[in-house]
Amino acid sequence: MFLVTELLSLLATNLILTQALGTSTLFIAAGNKKNLLRTAIAISVFTSVGSGAAYIINRLLPDGLSDLTLLFYTLIIGIIYVLLLTALYFIGSESFGNTRKYVHVSAFNCAVMGTLFTVTERADTYPQLNTFFNFVLSGIEAGAGFILAAFILTAAYRKLNSAKVPASFRGFPAMLVYLGLISMAVYALR
């Protein structure tokens, strides 16, 4: 029962299904299971570490300079991007050529940046959520939400790309309509 409740809450707060954040990245990830797993891991690292760093920036940045928030978030993601690439290089320099593309795809996109802004917005609305732990947890949740949405899309990926679908709607258009239907179901859960 606990798992079902958690799954429903993950769906109801899912950034892709409720806010359309990172939809294009999801389409890449859903292409095959290897892509899905690696992109999801990279995005989860960016969202969780980035959210923690966003908390610190929010604390340090004076209210009058809120327009600089994006710039600082970009710098955070840039630093995580470099650190992640460096770590991957030292972990396995032979496979670096294959793995780095997932980091490139995941670094600067709406899924990651949207998470930082959404978590901050939520903390502004509900001050009890304005803790470092909650920011990191929300970042992890966003990553898990991405994986969940990617699995939902992967389940129908072949059929949406099959010859049975009219040529004009095959692929992206069918996937968008499919995500719309899932999003409608999630909307009913909220």
Add this chain to the structure above:
Amino acid sequence: MKNRKTAVFDGLLGDNTVLSALMVISPVIVCGNTLENAIALIYAFSAITFFSVVLSSFVPRRLPYAAKIIFYAVIASIVYIPVKTAAREFFPEVVTRVGIYFPLLAVNSLIVVQTEAKFFRMKRGAMIGSLVFCILGFDAVMLITAFIRELLAYGTICGRLVDADTLISGLALPFGGFIFLGLLCGLYRKVRSAVGHDSDNTGGDGNVSGN
């Protein structure tokens, strides 16, 4: 082989930024439900993307890929500041309503992906032409989407009531945006294949990386 002159116009018709390449779709899906939102987002997207890509073209080509992408994103974040300040003057309500989608325009795929994949492989004049048409491609889709969704969901055009018998309120919500964009995307492909632009209109066209 594609004619170089027509390739410059591709972002608008032949290879539309939103409908073919599926770039920058989040703002269209979530905020493209009224013309008021659309105009503010078109202004912000056009200004941020144009100035960011043009300024980014001066970043040295010899830098590693990751460093260049970070520079482009930082440049876009800096360009975003005056654009937002001006938007607050002209569209104060929309800036609040659009919320997080306003800053997210600064990390759109045209800036962080297409710069390296497409624009900076062209000569500067052609690059600016291609960039303008890519921006116009987004603007056109945003306007069409917002017009139809506002009319069908709220029964208004630019906030003014029109005589609409049936309203589909769900069309203003994100799920309505997903479905509408999917249908528009399919229609676009159908038209494109009918006019002979595309011999194979199956899935997989365009670059879907990024936003």
